[in-house]
Amino acid sequence: MSSLKRSLALCLTAATVTTAVVAGCGTHTNSPAPLAANEGGWAAVAFSTPTENKPVVVHYKDADTLTQLVNAGVDVWSVDRHAHKAKVVLNATQGSVARKLGMKVDLMTAREATMSVDKGYRTYEQVAARLQELATSNPQIATLVDIGDSWEKTQGRANRDLLALHITGKGAKGTKPVVTFVGGTHAREIATPEMMLMECEKLVTQYGKDAEVTTAVDTRDIWIVPMVNPDGHAHAMKGQSWRKNTNDKDGGHSGPGIDLNRNYGAFWGVNGDSGNPDSDVFRGPKPFSEPETQAIQKLTTEHVPSVYMTFHSFSNSVMWPWDHTHDINPDGRMKIMGEAMAKFSGYDPYQGSEMYLNGGDDEEWVFQNLHSAAFTIEIGTWGDGFMPPYSKIAQFWKENSQMMSYALKVADKPGR
Ligand SMILES: [Zn+2]
Known part of the structure:
Protein backbone atom coordinates (compact mmCIF):
# COMPACT_ATOMS: atom_id res chain seq x y z
CA MET A 1 0.00 0.00 0.00
CA SER A 2 1.50 3.32 -1.04
CA SER A 3 1.66 6.09 1.52
CA LEU A 4 -0.96 7.96 -0.52
CA LYS A 5 -3.26 4.98 -0.43
CA ARG A 6 -2.64 4.56 3.27
CA SER A 7 -3.60 8.12 4.10
CA LEU A 8 -6.72 7.75 1.97
CA ALA A 9 -7.66 4.59 3.79
CA LEU A 10 -7.37 6.55 7.03
CA CYS A 11 -9.57 9.24 5.52
CA LEU A 12 -12.14 6.66 4.54
CA THR A 13 -12.21 5.22 8.03
CA ALA A 14 -12.55 8.66 9.54
CA ALA A 15 -15.30 9.59 7.12
CA THR A 16 -17.52 6.74 8.12
CA VAL A 17 -17.36 7.86 11.74
CA THR A 18 -17.53 11.61 11.32
CA THR A 19 -17.74 14.02 8.44
CA ALA A 20 -14.32 15.43 9.30
CA VAL A 21 -13.21 15.22 5.68
CA VAL A 22 -15.86 17.74 4.71
CA ALA A 23 -14.25 21.17 4.73
CA GLY A 24 -15.72 23.85 6.94
CA CYS A 25 -18.77 25.70 5.80
CA GLY A 26 -18.82 28.39 8.37
CA THR A 27 -18.75 29.29 12.00
CA HIS A 28 -21.92 30.96 13.12
CA THR A 29 -21.96 32.23 16.66
CA ASN A 30 -25.74 32.46 17.03
CA SER A 31 -27.16 29.21 18.34
CA PRO A 32 -29.47 27.34 15.99
CA ALA A 33 -33.19 27.05 16.48
CA PRO A 34 -34.05 23.64 17.96
CA LEU A 35 -35.17 21.22 15.32
CA ALA A 36 -38.60 19.72 15.80
CA ALA A 37 -38.75 15.95 15.78
CA ASN A 38 -38.97 13.78 12.70
CA GLU A 39 -40.26 16.17 10.12
CA GLY A 40 -39.24 15.86 6.50
CA GLY A 41 -36.29 13.67 7.46
CA TRP A 42 -34.78 16.30 9.76
CA ALA A 43 -34.94 14.02 12.80
CA ALA A 44 -32.10 12.00 11.30
CA VAL A 45 -29.93 15.11 10.96
CA ALA A 46 -28.72 15.71 14.50
CA PHE A 47 -26.13 18.45 14.72
CA SER A 48 -23.96 17.87 17.78
CA THR A 49 -22.42 21.36 17.67
CA PRO A 50 -23.43 24.57 15.85
CA THR A 51 -20.41 24.29 13.56
CA GLU A 52 -20.70 20.62 12.67
CA ASN A 53 -21.19 20.09 8.93
CA LYS A 54 -23.56 17.45 7.59
CA PRO A 55 -23.56 16.25 3.99
CA VAL A 56 -27.22 15.87 3.01
CA VAL A 57 -29.60 15.75 0.08
CA VAL A 58 -32.17 18.53 0.22
CA HIS A 59 -35.45 18.42 -1.69
CA TYR A 60 -36.36 21.95 -2.72
CA LYS A 61 -39.29 23.68 -4.38
CA ASP A 62 -37.60 25.76 -7.07
CA ALA A 63 -34.35 27.46 -8.11
CA ASP A 64 -35.16 30.51 -5.98
CA THR A 65 -35.44 28.56 -2.74
CA LEU A 66 -32.16 26.84 -3.55
CA THR A 67 -30.64 30.28 -4.19
CA GLN A 68 -31.75 31.38 -0.73
CA LEU A 69 -29.99 28.38 0.76
CA VAL A 70 -26.77 29.24 -1.09
CA ASN A 71 -27.12 32.82 0.15
CA ALA A 72 -26.91 31.36 3.66
CA GLY A 73 -23.40 30.27 2.70
CA VAL A 74 -24.26 26.68 1.84
CA ASP A 75 -21.86 24.60 -0.25
CA VAL A 76 -23.79 22.94 -3.11
CA TRP A 77 -22.09 19.87 -4.54
CA SER A 78 -24.52 18.85 -7.24
CA VAL A 79 -28.02 19.63 -8.43
CA ASP A 80 -30.66 17.50 -10.12
CA ARG A 81 -32.84 20.32 -11.38
CA HIS A 82 -35.49 17.97 -12.77
CA ALA A 83 -35.93 16.05 -9.50
CA HIS A 84 -35.52 19.29 -7.47
CA LYS A 85 -32.87 17.81 -5.23
CA ALA A 86 -29.35 18.91 -4.37
CA LYS A 87 -26.38 17.48 -2.53
CA VAL A 88 -25.27 20.11 -0.04
CA VAL A 89 -23.32 20.52 3.18
CA LEU A 90 -25.16 22.16 6.06
CA ASN A 91 -24.37 23.32 9.57
CA ALA A 92 -27.14 23.70 12.17
CA THR A 93 -27.91 27.33 11.33
CA GLN A 94 -28.10 26.55 7.63
CA GLY A 95 -30.22 23.53 8.46
CA SER A 96 -32.70 25.88 10.12
CA VAL A 97 -32.76 28.02 6.98
CA ALA A 98 -33.42 24.94 4.85
CA ARG A 99 -36.27 23.91 7.16
CA LYS A 100 -37.81 27.36 7.01
CA LEU A 101 -37.62 27.14 3.21
CA GLY A 102 -39.73 23.98 3.47
CA MET A 103 -37.00 21.62 2.33
CA LYS A 104 -37.09 17.94 3.15
CA VAL A 105 -33.83 16.17 3.74
CA ASP A 106 -32.03 12.83 3.48
CA LEU A 107 -28.57 12.08 4.80
CA MET A 108 -25.99 11.41 2.13
CA THR A 109 -24.63 7.89 2.32
CA ALA A 110 -21.10 7.51 3.70
CA ARG A 111 -19.95 6.57 0.21
CA GLU A 112 -21.49 9.70 -1.30
CA ALA A 113 -19.96 11.90 1.39
CA THR A 114 -16.47 10.42 1.35
CA MET A 115 -13.61 12.01 -0.54
CA SER A 116 -11.01 9.54 -1.77
CA VAL A 117 -8.51 10.07 -4.58
CA ASP A 118 -8.04 7.08 -6.86
CA LYS A 119 -4.67 6.24 -8.42
CA GLY A 120 -4.24 7.91 -11.81
CA TYR A 121 -5.24 11.47 -10.96
CA ARG A 122 -2.24 13.68 -11.49
CA THR A 123 -0.80 16.15 -8.98
ZN1 LIG B 1 -17.11 23.78 -9.42
Missing part, protein backbone atom coordinates in the same frame (compact mmCIF):
# COMPACT_ATOMS: atom_id res chain seq x y z
CA TYR A 124 0.01 19.75 -9.85
CA GLU A 125 3.67 18.79 -10.22
CA GLN A 126 2.81 15.98 -12.63
CA VAL A 127 0.50 18.24 -14.64
CA ALA A 128 3.20 20.92 -14.83
CA ALA A 129 5.84 18.40 -15.90
CA ARG A 130 3.59 16.96 -18.60
CA LEU A 131 2.75 20.40 -19.98
CA GLN A 132 6.47 21.24 -20.06
CA GLU A 133 7.19 17.99 -21.87
CA LEU A 134 4.50 18.65 -24.49
CA ALA A 135 5.85 22.14 -25.11
CA THR A 136 9.51 21.13 -25.20
CA SER A 137 8.98 18.30 -27.64
CA ASN A 138 6.61 20.25 -29.91
CA PRO A 139 7.86 23.85 -29.88
CA GLN A 140 6.43 24.60 -33.33
CA ILE A 141 2.85 24.38 -32.01
CA ALA A 142 2.93 24.42 -28.18
CA THR A 143 4.21 26.99 -25.69
CA LEU A 144 4.02 26.74 -21.94
CA VAL A 145 3.00 30.12 -20.53
CA ASP A 146 3.18 31.21 -16.90
CA ILE A 147 0.02 33.32 -16.53
CA GLY A 148 0.40 34.17 -12.84
CA ASP A 149 1.08 32.94 -9.34
CA SER A 150 -1.12 30.96 -7.01
CA TRP A 151 -2.07 32.68 -3.76
CA GLU A 152 0.45 30.63 -1.77
CA LYS A 153 3.20 31.63 -4.18
CA THR A 154 2.36 35.31 -3.67
CA GLN A 155 2.86 34.64 0.06
CA GLY A 156 6.13 32.77 -0.35
CA ARG A 157 4.53 29.60 1.02
CA ALA A 158 4.68 27.44 -2.11
CA ASN A 159 6.04 27.61 -5.63
CA ARG A 160 3.04 27.09 -7.86
CA ASP A 161 2.76 29.03 -11.10
CA LEU A 162 -0.55 29.14 -12.91
CA LEU A 163 0.19 27.43 -16.21
CA ALA A 164 -1.42 27.62 -19.63
CA LEU A 165 -0.53 25.68 -22.74
CA HIS A 166 -0.85 27.87 -25.82
CA ILE A 167 -1.38 25.69 -28.87
CA THR A 168 -1.44 27.03 -32.41
CA GLY A 169 0.06 26.00 -35.73
CA LYS A 170 0.54 27.69 -39.10
CA GLY A 171 -0.50 31.29 -39.54
CA ALA A 172 0.16 34.45 -37.59
CA LYS A 173 -0.54 34.26 -33.89
CA GLY A 174 -3.14 36.73 -32.73
CA THR A 175 -5.12 36.70 -35.97
CA LYS A 176 -7.11 33.52 -35.38
CA PRO A 177 -10.24 32.92 -33.31
CA VAL A 178 -9.25 32.22 -29.71
CA VAL A 179 -10.65 29.23 -27.83
CA THR A 180 -10.02 28.95 -24.09
CA PHE A 181 -10.55 25.87 -21.92
CA VAL A 182 -10.19 26.16 -18.15
CA GLY A 183 -10.24 23.47 -15.43
CA GLY A 184 -9.57 23.06 -11.75
CA THR A 185 -11.17 26.26 -10.46
CA HIS A 186 -12.72 24.25 -7.64
CA ALA A 187 -9.99 22.14 -6.12
CA ARG A 188 -11.85 18.92 -5.33
CA GLU A 189 -13.30 18.65 -8.87
CA ILE A 190 -10.30 16.54 -9.82
CA ALA A 191 -11.63 15.13 -13.08
CA THR A 192 -11.43 18.57 -14.69
CA PRO A 193 -7.63 19.05 -14.80
CA GLU A 194 -7.43 15.55 -16.28
CA MET A 195 -9.80 16.53 -19.10
CA MET A 196 -7.76 19.67 -19.80
CA LEU A 197 -4.47 17.79 -19.84
CA MET A 198 -5.90 15.09 -22.11
CA GLU A 199 -7.07 17.77 -24.53
CA CYS A 200 -3.55 19.25 -24.53
CA GLU A 201 -2.11 15.79 -25.21
CA LYS A 202 -4.57 15.11 -28.00
CA LEU A 203 -4.04 18.41 -29.82
CA VAL A 204 -0.26 18.31 -29.54
CA THR A 205 0.38 14.64 -30.27
CA GLN A 206 -2.24 14.23 -33.02
CA TYR A 207 -1.18 17.34 -34.90
CA GLY A 208 -0.11 16.34 -38.40
CA LYS A 209 -1.68 12.90 -37.95
CA ASP A 210 -5.39 13.60 -37.43
CA ALA A 211 -6.92 15.93 -40.04
CA GLU A 212 -9.48 17.48 -37.69
CA VAL A 213 -6.89 18.17 -34.99
CA THR A 214 -4.47 19.61 -37.55
CA THR A 215 -7.12 22.00 -38.90
CA ALA A 216 -8.10 23.07 -35.38
CA VAL A 217 -4.52 23.75 -34.35
CA ASP A 218 -3.68 25.58 -37.58
CA THR A 219 -6.74 27.80 -37.64
CA ARG A 220 -7.30 28.52 -33.93
CA ASP A 221 -5.41 30.15 -31.09
CA ILE A 222 -5.99 27.63 -28.29
CA TRP A 223 -5.35 28.38 -24.62
CA ILE A 224 -5.75 25.59 -22.07
CA VAL A 225 -5.41 26.19 -18.33
CA PRO A 226 -5.64 22.78 -16.64
CA MET A 227 -5.55 23.98 -13.04
CA VAL A 228 -6.65 27.46 -11.94
CA ASN A 229 -6.43 26.55 -8.25
CA PRO A 230 -3.29 24.45 -7.63
CA ASP A 231 -3.05 25.36 -3.91
CA GLY A 232 -6.52 23.99 -3.23
CA HIS A 233 -5.80 21.00 -5.46
CA ALA A 234 -2.93 19.98 -3.18
CA HIS A 235 -5.46 19.66 -0.33
CA ALA A 236 -7.98 17.84 -2.50
CA MET A 237 -5.33 15.29 -3.46
CA LYS A 238 -5.15 14.36 0.23
CA GLY A 239 -8.81 13.40 0.05
CA GLN A 240 -10.13 16.67 1.46
CA SER A 241 -13.37 18.26 0.28
CA TRP A 242 -11.60 21.47 -0.69
CA ARG A 243 -13.43 23.93 -2.97
CA LYS A 244 -11.80 27.35 -2.50
CA ASN A 245 -8.26 28.62 -2.84
CA THR A 246 -6.24 28.62 0.39
CA ASN A 247 -6.13 32.35 1.23
CA ASP A 248 -6.35 32.28 5.03
CA LYS A 249 -5.74 36.00 5.40
CA ASP A 250 -8.96 37.21 3.77
CA GLY A 251 -10.70 33.82 3.85
CA GLY A 252 -11.89 32.16 7.03
CA HIS A 253 -10.16 30.10 9.67
CA SER A 254 -12.45 27.11 10.05
CA GLY A 255 -12.89 27.23 6.26
CA PRO A 256 -9.94 29.09 4.73
CA GLY A 257 -10.01 30.46 1.21
CA ILE A 258 -12.04 32.39 -1.30
CA ASP A 259 -14.44 30.77 -3.75
CA LEU A 260 -12.71 31.71 -7.01
CA ASN A 261 -15.93 31.10 -8.92
CA ARG A 262 -17.66 33.86 -6.94
CA ASN A 263 -14.73 36.28 -7.14
CA TYR A 264 -15.03 37.49 -10.76
CA GLY A 265 -16.13 41.03 -11.46
CA ALA A 266 -19.50 40.51 -13.16
CA PHE A 267 -22.53 40.69 -10.86
CA TRP A 268 -20.19 40.08 -7.92
CA GLY A 269 -22.04 39.62 -4.66
CA VAL A 270 -25.47 39.77 -6.29
CA ASN A 271 -26.63 36.26 -5.42
CA GLY A 272 -25.60 32.69 -4.71
CA ASP A 273 -22.59 33.46 -2.54
CA SER A 274 -21.64 34.53 0.96
CA GLY A 275 -19.88 37.36 2.74
CA ASN A 276 -18.86 34.98 5.53
CA PRO A 277 -15.15 34.16 5.09
CA ASP A 278 -15.68 30.65 6.47
CA SER A 279 -18.34 29.79 3.91
CA ASP A 280 -17.35 27.61 0.98
CA VAL A 281 -19.02 30.17 -1.30
CA PHE A 282 -17.20 33.18 0.20
CA ARG A 283 -16.91 35.73 -2.62
CA GLY A 284 -13.77 37.44 -1.27
CA PRO A 285 -13.29 41.01 -0.02
CA LYS A 286 -13.71 42.54 -3.50
CA PRO A 287 -14.03 41.44 -7.13
CA PHE A 288 -10.80 39.97 -8.50
CA SER A 289 -9.14 40.05 -5.09
CA GLU A 290 -7.35 36.76 -5.81
CA PRO A 291 -4.25 36.17 -7.98
CA GLU A 292 -5.97 33.19 -9.63
CA THR A 293 -8.97 35.17 -10.89
CA GLN A 294 -6.68 38.06 -11.86
CA ALA A 295 -4.63 35.65 -14.00
CA ILE A 296 -7.69 34.45 -15.93
CA GLN A 297 -8.92 38.04 -16.28
CA LYS A 298 -5.56 39.07 -17.77
CA LEU A 299 -5.28 36.04 -20.07
CA THR A 300 -8.77 36.42 -21.49
CA THR A 301 -8.51 40.19 -21.83
CA GLU A 302 -5.24 39.93 -23.75
CA HIS A 303 -6.48 36.98 -25.84
CA VAL A 304 -10.21 37.48 -26.09
CA PRO A 305 -11.92 34.11 -26.50
CA SER A 306 -14.41 33.51 -29.24
CA VAL A 307 -15.46 30.49 -27.19
CA TYR A 308 -14.70 30.04 -23.47
CA MET A 309 -15.41 26.81 -21.61
CA THR A 310 -14.85 26.33 -17.88
CA PHE A 311 -15.05 22.79 -16.48
CA HIS A 312 -16.52 21.81 -13.13
CA SER A 313 -18.17 18.78 -11.59
CA PHE A 314 -20.67 17.20 -11.01
CA SER A 315 -24.17 17.41 -12.55
CA ASN A 316 -23.79 16.35 -16.24
CA SER A 317 -24.69 19.84 -17.39
CA VAL A 318 -23.91 22.37 -20.10
CA MET A 319 -24.75 25.84 -18.80
CA TRP A 320 -24.51 29.35 -20.21
CA PRO A 321 -25.23 32.92 -19.00
CA TRP A 322 -27.21 34.30 -17.40
CA ASP A 323 -26.44 32.95 -13.98
CA HIS A 324 -27.39 35.94 -11.81
CA THR A 325 -30.89 36.50 -13.20
CA HIS A 326 -33.76 34.50 -14.64
CA ASP A 327 -34.02 36.92 -17.59
CA ILE A 328 -33.53 34.98 -20.79
CA ASN A 329 -30.17 35.81 -22.37
CA PRO A 330 -30.96 37.69 -25.59
CA ASP A 331 -27.74 36.43 -27.22
CA GLY A 332 -28.92 33.21 -28.85
CA ARG A 333 -25.46 31.78 -29.61
CA MET A 334 -25.10 30.00 -26.30
CA LYS A 335 -28.41 28.15 -26.49
CA ILE A 336 -27.62 26.93 -30.01
CA MET A 337 -24.10 25.86 -29.08
CA GLY A 338 -25.03 24.49 -25.67
CA GLU A 339 -27.72 22.29 -27.17
CA ALA A 340 -25.29 21.08 -29.82
CA MET A 341 -22.74 20.24 -27.11
CA ALA A 342 -25.41 18.38 -25.19
CA LYS A 343 -25.98 16.17 -28.23
CA PHE A 344 -22.31 15.16 -28.15
CA SER A 345 -22.12 14.58 -24.41
CA GLY A 346 -25.62 13.56 -23.41
CA TYR A 347 -25.51 16.32 -20.78
CA ASP A 348 -28.43 18.53 -19.81
CA PRO A 349 -28.27 21.96 -21.57
CA TYR A 350 -29.75 25.03 -19.85
CA GLN A 351 -29.23 28.64 -18.88
CA GLY A 352 -27.25 28.62 -15.59
CA SER A 353 -29.95 30.46 -13.65
CA GLU A 354 -32.18 27.40 -13.89
CA MET A 355 -29.91 25.64 -11.37
CA TYR A 356 -29.82 28.51 -8.86
CA LEU A 357 -28.86 32.16 -9.14
CA ASN A 358 -25.28 33.25 -8.64
CA GLY A 359 -22.97 36.08 -9.64
CA GLY A 360 -19.19 36.43 -9.69
CA ASP A 361 -18.28 33.48 -11.91
CA ASP A 362 -15.88 33.37 -14.84
CA GLU A 363 -18.35 32.23 -17.49
CA GLU A 364 -20.66 35.20 -16.91
CA TRP A 365 -17.70 37.59 -16.65
CA VAL A 366 -16.19 36.65 -20.04
CA PHE A 367 -19.62 36.82 -21.64
CA GLN A 368 -20.52 40.17 -20.09
CA ASN A 369 -17.15 41.86 -20.56
CA LEU A 370 -15.58 40.15 -23.56
CA HIS A 371 -18.71 38.99 -25.40
CA SER A 372 -17.34 35.47 -25.66
CA ALA A 373 -19.67 32.53 -26.14
CA ALA A 374 -19.22 31.09 -22.66
CA PHE A 375 -20.08 27.79 -21.03
CA THR A 376 -19.81 26.07 -17.68
CA ILE A 377 -19.61 22.31 -18.00
CA GLU A 378 -20.45 20.08 -15.02
CA ILE A 379 -18.77 16.70 -15.52
CA GLY A 380 -20.19 13.56 -13.93
CA THR A 381 -23.53 12.21 -12.83
CA TRP A 382 -25.31 12.61 -9.48
CA GLY A 383 -23.67 9.37 -8.34
CA ASP A 384 -20.15 10.16 -9.55
CA GLY A 385 -19.21 12.73 -6.93
CA PHE A 386 -16.11 14.90 -7.04
CA MET A 387 -13.62 12.06 -6.97
CA PRO A 388 -14.90 9.11 -8.99
CA PRO A 389 -12.72 6.07 -9.66
CA TYR A 390 -10.15 6.89 -12.33
CA SER A 391 -11.81 4.29 -14.56
CA LYS A 392 -14.61 6.86 -15.13
CA ILE A 393 -12.18 9.18 -16.88
CA ALA A 394 -12.44 7.33 -20.19
CA GLN A 395 -16.17 8.01 -20.36
CA PHE A 396 -15.79 11.64 -19.25
CA TRP A 397 -13.21 12.05 -21.99
CA LYS A 398 -15.58 10.67 -24.63
CA GLU A 399 -18.25 13.16 -23.53
CA ASN A 400 -16.01 16.19 -23.13
CA SER A 401 -13.53 15.78 -25.98
CA GLN A 402 -16.39 15.87 -28.46
CA MET A 403 -17.74 19.08 -26.93
CA MET A 404 -14.30 20.67 -27.13
CA SER A 405 -13.85 19.54 -30.75
CA TYR A 406 -17.18 21.14 -31.59
CA ALA A 407 -16.19 24.39 -29.86
CA LEU A 408 -12.93 24.49 -31.83
CA LYS A 409 -14.80 23.84 -35.06
CA VAL A 410 -17.37 26.62 -34.72
CA ALA A 411 -15.11 29.22 -33.06
CA ASP A 412 -14.84 31.28 -36.26
CA LYS A 413 -18.57 31.89 -36.06
CA PRO A 414 -20.02 30.70 -32.73
CA GLY A 415 -23.63 29.69 -32.95
CA ARG A 416 -23.59 29.10 -36.69
